Structure formats: structure tokens, C-alpha cells
Amino acid sequence: MRRIINHFAEMKYIEALRETIKSLLEADKDIYLIGEDIIDPYGGAFKVTKGLSSIFPGRLIPTPMSEQGFTGLAIGMAIAGLKPVVEIMFSDFLTLTVDQIVNHATKFYSMYAQPLPIVIRTPSGGFRGYGATHSQSMESLFFGIPGLHIIAPNIFSNPGEDLKYALDLNRPVLFIENKTDYTQDLILGDTIDSFININRENRHTLLSIADEDSNILLISYGGISKIAAQIQKQLYLKEEIAVDVVLIRDLWPCDFLEEGDLDKYRYVVSLEEGWMDFGWGAGILQKIRDRFVNLKTKAIGARNCFIPSPRDLEFYVLPGYARVYNEILEFLR
Amino acid sequence: MIEKAIEIYKKMFLIRQFEMILEDYFTKGLLRGTTHSCIGQEAVAVSILDYIDIERDFVTSTHRGHGHFLAITGDVFALASEVMGKRTGVVSGLGGSQHLQHKNFYTNGITGGMIPIGVGIAFAKKLKGEEGIVISFLGDGAMNEGYVMEALNMAKVYDVPIIFVLENNCYAMSSITRNLSGGEFGDRVRSFGLRYVYEEAIDVLNLWQKFGEIYREVLINRSPVFIECRTYRFCGHSKSDKREYVLEEEEDFWREHDPLLLLREKILRNIELDELERQERYVKQGIVDAFKNAEQEEELGVEEFSSKYISA
Ligand SMILES: Cc1ncc(C[n+]2csc(CCOP(=O)(O)OP(=O)(O)O)c2C)c(N)n1
Numbered sequence: 350m351r352r353i354i355n356h357f358a359e360m361k362y363i364e365a366l367r368e369t370i371k372s373l374l375e376a377d378k379d380i381y382l383i384g385e386d387i388i389d390p391y392g393g394a395f396k397v398t399k400g401l402s403s404i405f406p407g408r409l410i411p412t413p414m415s416e417q418g419f420t421g422l423a424i425g426m427a428i429a430g431l432k433p434v435v436e437i438m439f440s441d442f443l444t445l446t447v448d449q450i451v452n453h454a455t456k457f458y459s460m461y462a463q464p465l466p467i468v469i470r471t472p473s474g475g476f477r478g479y480g481a482t483h484s485q486s487m488e489s490l491f492f493g494i495p496g497l498h499i500i501a502p503n504i505f506s507n508p509g510e511d512l513k514y515a516l517d518l519n520r521p522v523l524f525i526e527n528k529t530d531y532t533q534d535l536i537l538g539d540t541i542d543s544f545i546n547i548n549r550e551n552r553h554t555l556l557s558i559a560d561e562d563s564n565i566l567l568i569s570y571g572g573i574s575k576i577a578a579q580i581q582k583q584l585y586l587k588e589e590i591a592v593d594v595v596l597i598r599d600l601w602p603c604d605f606l607e608e609g610d611l612d613k614y615r616y617v618v619s620l621e622e623g624w625m626d627f628g629w630g631a632g633i634l635q636k637i638r639d640r641f642v643n644l645k646t647k648a649i650g651a652r653n654c655f656i657p658s659p660r661d662l663e664f665y666v667l668p669g670y671a672r673v674y675n676e677i678l679e680f681l682r
Numbered sequence: 683m684i685e686k687a688i689e690i691y692k693k694m695f696l697i698r699q700f701e702m703i704l705e706d707y708f709t710k711g712l713l714r715g716t717t718h719s720c721i722g723q724e725a726v727a728v729s730i731l732d733y734i735d736i737e738r739d740f741v742t743s744t745h746r747g748h749g750h751f752l753a754i755t756g757d758v759f760a761l762a763s764e765v766m767g768k769r770t771g772v773v774s775g776l777g778g779s780q781h782l783q784h785k786n787f788y789t790n791g792i793t794g795g796m797i798p799i800g801v802g803i804a805f806a807k808k809l810k811g812e813e814g815i816v817i818s819f820l821g822d823g824a825m826n827e828g829y830v831m832e833a834l835n836m837a838k839v840y841d842v843p844i845i846f847v848l849e850n851n852c853y854a855m856s857s858i859t860r861n862l863s864g865g866e867f868g869d870r871v872r873s874f875g876l877r878y879v880y881e882e883a884i885d886v887l888n889l890w891q892k893f894g895e896i897y898r899e900v901l902i903n904r905s906p907v908f909i910e911c912r913t914y915r916f917c918g919h920s921k922s923d924k925r926e927y928v929l930e931e932e933e934d935f936w937r938e939h940d941p942l943l944l945l946r947e948k949i950l951r952n953i954e955l956d957e958l959e960r961q962e963r964y965v966k967q968g969i970v971d972a973f974k975n976a977e978q979e980e981e982l983g984v985e986e987f988s989s990k991y992i993s994a
């Protein structure tokens with residue numbers, strides 16, 4: 350994946366998460382981190398919690414390999430007044446936690462009006478050759494579950510802020526990180542390359558070409574936001590097509606429509622890394638079409654296939670830059 | 683017996699060399715993705731799998747499955763191709779290190795997930811009155827997954843022809859498993875009413891003999907047996923692991939009890955060093971060549987891939 354030139358590099362995505370977790374642990378003694386291999390010296394499979402167990406003894410709870418069990422454990426802790434933050438090592442393993450999240454946590458929160466501050470953090474996504482069971486974007490299983498909140502940060506704002514926000518919601522939150530984002534520099538300034546403006550007034554982030562009024566909208570989230578931004582830039586430089594990009598951080602429930610004004614758009618494209626059939630884009634575009642009848646829409650995402658590990662095939666199945674660029678151009682023609 | 687000992691030694695040597703060359707490729711940045719090597723654990727794979735007939739018996743393996751695969755097939759070229767993503771790989775290069783399938787051999791990347799499935803295969807054999815048994819490998823970490831416990835219960839309840847082989851290498855990734863496990867595994871297993879056997883994977887020939895007895899027993903009696911094997915991995919959990927968590931006393935113990943070296947010493951009482959070294963060089967060269975040849979192969983093309991694997 351090509352890197353986006355960034356004039357405001359201050360912090361990497363992983364550092365922002367780690368710093369936030371650190372300050373949260375400092376500020377609130379009810380917060381506990383729970384997960385496999387999260388303590389030092391290992392510090393987590395992706396090293397997000399590296400160093401923290403040494404600073405906060407007893408606050409990071411290493412677990413046996415029992416994803417269903419320790420997700421339930423955390424829900425119990427939340428009922429009893431603590432604020433657990435669970436790490437599921439790869440989002441692929443969320444499959445093992447589904448019952449505790451869907452049939453227990455969300456039901457207590459929505460049916461018993463039980464305040465339930467529990468955040469389940471997990472890295473999604475592929476492009477790294479990890480193969481079929483370690484590359485998926487498993488959040489797609491959870492869209493539409495009442496009582497659940499799904500958040501996915503991206504590199505165009507501080508993921509630590511999202512994590513704080515998630516904990517303050519007092520409800521079950523699935524927090525979707527992305528493996529390819531951990532080592533990225535955050536882009537926290539107001540512009541990219543001085544011609545793309547960044548507006549973060551809402552819970553979503555708008556990237557727009559300066560001095561252009563666009564009638565094309567590209568919506569995306571999470572790790573693939575990087576590609577969305579790259580495409581926006583190249584479409585403008587190469588084809589003189591101005592596209593607005595909206596990066597959504599609250600994936601579900603989806604209140605983007607109440608806040609945003611879509612009247613000016615004629616075309617809306619959704620881009621997600623997960624499977625596109627019956628995926629996030631399909632859902633959000635349907636909501637958009639219900640309200641704005643004159644729009645043309647297109648969903649782009651992974652092809653309907655397991656994720657193979659060879660590079661070219663992985664980039665063929667997942668929505669890599671080249672494919673997305675071409676598909677958008679074709680759609681606009 | 684000496685012929686058998688040499689045969690087993692050469693299989694172990696092949697697996698270890700394969701894994702070392704593979705780790706070397708990763709270290710040099712020549713491979714994408716990740717891999718889990720079994721350096722140190724070869725004895726378990728070669729001794730139990732020496733008995734099976736992969737057309738008749740089934741084997742379910744784990745994320746750490748190279749040794750199992752090689753003990754069955756010896757096909758270093760297919761495995762090297764697979765980890766390189768080449769079309770000549772075990773599953774046409776599509777699965778990578780931890781997603782392999784060959785005849786009745788299956789692995790997957792979800793720890794412990796294959797255990798209920800192994801029980802199911804054995805149950806089907808029972809229902810259909812078919813010959814053969816199932817060997818299901820698992821790690822100590824997997825012993826704490828709920829579905830693994832559920833599977834042990836069902837193996838007993840449905841009384842199916844399966845041998846569980848627990849490769850207890852002390853660690854689950856960076857975790858010392860016994861610190862995160864209540865009680866002894868043996869007690870857990872026995873509490874389901876299962877027959878439980880404990881072995882140390884140090885004296886390979888002894889292990890080979892014991893496995894043989896159990897294999898024949900299950901083949902005839904068709905009831906489940908659970909074998910816990912104490913073993914050790916000298917390598918990291920995966921390609922990037924620096925092994926900062928290892929226990930010194932375990933490490934020291936196993937450095938002194940490396941089953942591969944112990945067997946080598948034994949063999950050298952019967953054959954000349956020169957001769958053994960010649961054979962080792964030959965095995966090693968075969969692996970080096972297999973990797974080189976695999977490098978020359980191609981990935982499956984997009985068109986072929988999409989016509990075979992993508993539904994509209
Ligand atoms: C359900 C699930 N949880 C976590 C992982 C990540 N993971 C892969 S292997 C492993 C440790 C497995 O330990 P063990 O079962 O002892 O096998 P070993 O690695 O020692 O061979 C972990 C945590 C996974 N692949 N699947």
C-alpha cells in the first residue's frame with residue numbers, strides 16, 4: 350500500500366492507542382484490559398499494549414485461550430461495575446465471541462437497560478499474506494445487531510479519541526482496528542498536500558478538494574480509508590474529478606444520514622475491505638437510496654471468496670488500490 | 683530396529699532442516715505472511731504418523747502443522763511451494779503455512795477448531811462401519827478452548843475411534859500455559875471418562891513403540907484415547923517472535939534432551955559418522971533444491987483462480 354505524504358506526522362496510530370490506554374488506566378481504576386498474550390514482555394500480538402503491564406501491575410489480565418469465556422467474563426465484570434477492555438487477537442476470532450456479545454451483552458444493555466461499559470478491540474483486515482483465517486474483516490457479522498455499537502477509527506484522526514469515546518458510551522462496543530494501520534503515521538492536520546481539506550466536526554471525517562464543489566461522494570471506514578484518500582487525490586490529479594470522501598467512524602448504529610447533507614450528491618460509492626455482498630456498503634447505500642431517490646450508487650469491497658495468501662490473488666480478492674480506482678472511474682463514466 | 687531408527691531419524695532431520703531453511707527465508711524477507719515452525723517437536727509427528735494410512739485414516743492438525751504434513755508425505759517441494767504461494771503448493775499456494783489439506787490430512791488456523799471436527803470424522807467412520815481411525819493433534823493452549831472440552835465429552839459419549847495427541851510444548855504463543863490452566867490436563871481428560879496416556883517426547887524409539895501399541899488398540903477397539911506428550915519448541919511461536927518469555931529451566935532441560943540429537947547419538951553406535959553425515963547432506967540438499975525449484979514456480983493466475991474459486 351502506498352504511503353500518503355503527511356506534513357503533520359506527530360504520532361503513529363499504534364502509539365496513539367497505547368498512549369490513550371495508558372492515560373485511561375491512570376485516570377480510571379475501574380478499567381481493566383483483558384486478552385491473550387497482552388502482558389509484557391510480549392505486549393500483544395500487534396504490540397498495542399506493550400509496556401503497559403509493567404506500568405500497571407494487575408490491570409492487564411492475561412487470559413487462557415478461551416475467547417468465548419473471557420468475553421463473558423468481561424461482560425460480568427461490566428455488570429458488576431468495572432470497565433473491561435477486551436482484546437481479541439485477530440478479528441477472525443470474533444466468531445468465537447458472537448454468542449456472548451449478541452445474545453448476552455446486547456440483550457442486557459437493550460432489554461434490561463443495563464449500563465454495560467465494555468469495549469471489545471480487535472484488528473481486522475488483510476493485505477499481509479496471513480491467509481484465510483487471519484485476514485478477514487469480521488465486523489460484517491455484527492452490522493444491524495440492536496444494542497451493539499461498532500466503531501472503526503482511521504488514520505485521519507486520533508484513534509485514541511475514538512477509544513475514549515467508546516468507553517464513555519456505557520454500552521457494548523466493538524472497536525475495529527486495522528492491522529495495516531498500526532505502523533502508519535496519523536494525519537492530524539487540516540489539509541493533505543495543501544489541496545485536500547480535512548473536516549472533523551462530526552463523528553465522521555470529511556476530506557474535500559479545496560475550492561471544488563463535488564457531486565460525487567465516496568464513503569469508507571477503517572483501514573481502507575487510506576486507499577479512499579489516495580484515490581481521491583489521484584482522481585483529481587489525473588482525471589480532474591473532484592470527489593468528497595467521508596470516513597465514517599460510527600459504523601453502527603448509522604446516524605450519518607441525520608447529520609450529513611447528501612442533497613448535493615449525484616453519485617455515491619461505498620468502499621469497504623470486507624465482503625461487499627450484503628456488507629456495510631450494501632446496507633448504508635440502501636438507506637441512502639431510500640431517502641435520496643435520484644442518486645446513483647455503487648458498493649465496492651472484497652470479492653465473494655475466501656482470502657488467498659499469495660500477494661496478487663489477495664489483492665485481487667480484496668479491494669486494492671488499482672481495482673478500486675478503475676471501478677470508480679468506470680462507474681462515473 | 684536400526685533401519686527403523688535411521689528411517690525415523692531421517693524424517694525428523696528432514697522436518698527440522700525444512701523448518702530452519704524456512705525460517706531463514708522469512709528472516710531474509712523473502713516470504714510474506716507468517717509461519718509457525720515445529721523445531722524441537724519433530725519426534726511426536728514422526729512417531730505416531732509412522733503408522734497411519736492417509737488414504738484410510740484421517741489426521742487433523744494445527745497452525746503448527748508442517749511436521750505432521752512432512753511426516754505423512756515427505757513432500758518438501760509441495761510445502762515450500764505452498765508457503766511461497768505457488769501453484770505447485772499443497773493447496774495451490776492459496777492457503778499458506780497454516781491452511782493445508784492433502785488427502786485425509788487437514789489443518790486450519792483457528793486453534794482447537796479441528797478437535798470437534800476430528801470427533802465428527804471418527805463418528806462418521808463409526809456410523810458407516812468404516813475402517814481406519816482419526817488422529818487429532820492439539821496444543822496445550824487449545825486445551826482451554828471450550829469447544830475442545832465439548833469435543834472430548836462427545837468423543838466419549840459417542841465412543842468414536844480417535845486418538846487425541848496433545849503436544850504440550852509449555853507455551854501458547856507467549857503464555858506459559860500451566861499458569862493459565864486450572865488443574866492437570868490428565869485430570870480433566872480422565873474426568874470425561876477417557877483413557878489418558880502421558881509420554882515424554884524425548885526417547886523417540888520408545889515413543890514410536892508406545893504410539894504403535896495405542897494405534898493398534900484404537901484400530902481394533904474403536905474407542906477414544908487421549909495422549910499427552912511433553913515436548914518443546916526451540917523456535918519462536920511465529921516468524922517474528924523473539925522468545926523473551928521462555929522459562930530458563932525448560933529451555934535448559936530441552937537443550938540437554940533434544941530428541942533429534944539423542945537419537946543421532948544412538949544411531950552413531952551402529953553406523954559410521956561419515957556415512958550418517960553423507961545421508962544428512964543428501965537430505966538437506968534435497969530441501970535446498972526443493973526451495974529453489976519452488977521459487978521458480980508461478981502463482982496461480984487471476985483468471986484461473988477466479989474461474990475456480992469465485993462464485994458470481
Ligand atoms: C481461536 C484462536 N485464538 C487465538 C489464536 C492465535 N494463536 C494462534 S496459535 C496460538 C497459541 C496456540 O498454543 P498451543 O495450542 O499450545 O499450540 P502451539 O502454538 O504451542 O503449538 C494462539 C494464541 C488462534 N489462531 N485461534
Ligand SMILES: [Mg+2]
Pocket residue numbers: 821822823849850851852853854855
Ligand atoms: Mg503450546
